[in-house]
Amino acid sequence: MKTLVTYLSQTGNTKKIAEAIYEEVAGEKDIKDIKDASNFEGYDLVFVGFPVMQFNIPEKISNFVKANVAGKNIAFFMTHAVPEGSEAIQSWTGSCKDIAEAGNYLGSFECQGELAQHVIDMLLKADDPQMKAFGEMGPSTKGQPDESRVQKAKEFAKEIQGKLQ
Numbered sequence: 001m002k003t004l005v006t007y008l009s010q011t012g013n014t015k016k017i018a019e020a021i022y023e024e025v026a027g028e029k030d031i032k033d034i035k036d037a038s039n040f041e042g043y044d045l046v047f048v049g050f051p052v053m054q055f056n057i058p059e060k061i062s063n064f065v066k067a068n069v070a071g072k073n074i075a076f077f078m079t080h081a082v083p084e085g086s087e088a089i090q091s092w093t094g095s096c097k098d099i100a101e102a103g104n105y106l107g108s109f110e111c112q113g114e115l116a117q118h119v120i121d122m123l124l125k126a127d128d129p130q131m132k133a134f135g136e137m138g139p140s141t142k143g144q145p146d147e148s149r150v151q152k153a154k155e156f157a158k159e160i161q162g163k164l165q
Ligand SMILES: Cc1cc2nc3c(=O)[nH]c(=O)nc-3n(C[C@H](O)[C@H](O)[C@H](O)COP(=O)(O)O)c2cc1C
Pocket: 008, 009, 010, 011, 012, 013, 014, 015, 050, 051, 052, 053, 054, 055, 056, 079, 080, 081, 082, 112, 113, 114, 115, 116, 119, 134
């Protein structure tokens, strides 16, 4: 059983979750920034992680998954600024299922990630009122993902691997 954990992360939140999943996964494994991952060949299980951006999965991730997912076991993890339990999250999870349609979708993990100060500053200056509203969310995201989220991500990794045994 060989597992790939690959992720996109601009300010480190998704990377932190990627590292927790990687640590927990048993067997042969690799962890790669998405820019260093060329395809899913040779892996029995792939975890793909991303920050939600502009209410969506970043295009780089969805294109990469669609191009490589056929016949593969795949699970996702995402970080976002909106509070956990927000309605929007269901649509992002739904989009994960959609882009993995040609493969074997095993599940998605999500948790809040801190908005970096330079991102808050940028969002507060944006013309789009929804982006501005994200900037205002900044303080409520402080410290995320915290240790309890990291633990949950590890449990998720175990649960996903368990589905293949
Ligand atoms: C340009 C931009 C757009 C974003 N759009 C959203 C969004 O639509 N919904 C959301 O919940 N968070 C949004 N975020 C917040 C990030 O998803 C969040 O901070 C994430 O944890 C960043 O992960 P990273 O540190 O791995 O890059 C956005 C962040 C940026 C920089």
